[in-house]
Amino acid sequence: MGQALLVLEDGRAFRGEPYGATGETFGEAVFCTAMTGYQETLTDPSFHRQVVVMTYPHVGNTGWNDEDDESSRIWVAGYVVRDPARRHSSWRSRRGLDEELARQGVVGISGVDTRALTRHLRDKGSMRVGISTVETDPAKLLERVLRQPPMLGANLIDEVTTPEPKLIAAEGEKRFTVAAIDLGIKAMTPQRMSQRGIDVHLLPATTTFDEVLALNPDGVFFSNGPGDPATAEREIGLLRQVLDAGLPYFGICFGNQLFGRALGLDTYKLRFGHRGVNQPVMDLRTRKVEITSQNHGFAVQAPLDTDIETPYGIARVSHIGLNDDVVEGLELRDEQGRVKAFSVQYHPEAAAGPHDAAYLFDRFVELLEGRPTTSEGGEN
Structure with missing residues (x-):
């Protein structure tokens, strides 16, 4: 051989x-x-x-x-x-x-x-x-x-994003429209949203805020993807405009890291990262433990047990990894204490992986409906 x-x-x-x-x-x-x-x-x-x-x-x-x-x-x-x-x-x-x-x-x-x-x-x-x-x-x-470039400092978004906008139509009756910025998205993610009555407009990473607004979206989503989040200045700028406008936001994996940086937090490279379908995470809102699917080598640097003042409101760590206390989720609240944007570091669409975290798509729907997200969660 x-x-x-x-x-x-x-x-x-x-x-x-x-x-x-x-x-x-x-x-x-x-x-x-x-x-x-x-x-x-x-x-x-x-x-x-x-x-x-x-x-x-x-x-x-x-x-x-x-x-x-x-x-x-x-x-x-x-x-x-x-x-x-x-x-x-x-x-x-x-x-x-x-x-x-x-x-x-x-x-x-x-x-x-x-x-x-x-x-x-x-x-x-x-x-x-x-x-x-x-x-x-x-x-x-x-x-x-030794002649190869390291992952630290690598901007790979343009190599994985969709070249043209695509529509993943809602299954059944349409309830909402979401602008999804493709940073390296997995196919199951827009499918999970479309199953909940969402028209998902999958957009290139080069999309401008005016192009997002032209869709009249009920919310904005940032996907998973490769590379160093510190290099994604264009996408972070777009996300700050989304937050300035008060649009509901949901981010997964890379979308969590960019959310952190948009809020003014730092990111750092993990020693060896989290990759697998058996990573334990605690939802600090419910205290439930989820077994999650993960694939990331960078993480958000944030205090785990205190409020974080940002230009957009009060942010807080919402999920932590139980193996090493890595930040696994963030949420941003308005003056009334209601969640208006959130993200997780793992992959709740479960492809491949367990279904413990599928409830996060339901939380996103609640956010799009303009009502407080539930304190109950998980298909544990």
Whole structure:
């Protein structure tokens, strides 16, 4: 089957076998703790320019189908697995995972001690990496790894956003119109809104505030996406105009980080990030714990237990990660104490992942209706 080589930017090297396309690829090495849902993971634009290491050893057993993609393509820069399935078995599968990786030109490596690799990334932090099926000398591959740009300071929004506006129509009777800024959105997110009677206008990241207002939206949404939120000055400026206008706002993942920065908070790069479908989060409003799907390497810096004065009102941390107390949600209240904008750091659309947080879309509907959001939540 040939050989493949993986080299991290600190010189640590692993050898294995080619998996997917042959050739060479570079990116940021990150690990994902999900046991399943690899198709949704691979097609999540938030993984753009990242080489994903799967901690679960057995990958590919359900093959690849034509229904579960979260976007039009695989976005990961490379894929690292330990024990790929010898054959795929699912009534929905159309081809093998390795076949799809090869078809889309994604270079991967198998037969790697992913436990050792993950422990290394956990201890040393996410770092640049290269995978090659043509280079056998670790020193030579390392030279090319070190020439790659880091994720810190990377602006990738224009590489993943939709080139043209799109309408995802409401299912059944239309109740609301939402302007959704595509920063790397997953397909399930507008679907969850359309199921609740929302016309979702999916808009390029270059959309101006006047173009948003022209839609006469009931609210504005910012999606997940890749890159460093500190570089998204254009999008942060748009969000500040949305907040100035008092439009209801909901943000997910990258949309949470940009919400924080729009409020005047800082963001920072996590040591190794949160990626997987098994991340515990507490909703501080209800004290309920949700098991969530996450994919982020940056987070908002904010006090966890005090009000935050902003130019738009009083903000507060609404959700925290129970593994490490990372900010997992923010909310902004008006003078009467009612929520007028909120965001979460994880993926409540559950693709792939648990459904504990689906209630957040109902909270958004309540916000669009102009009534106080409920204190009850969760399909726990």
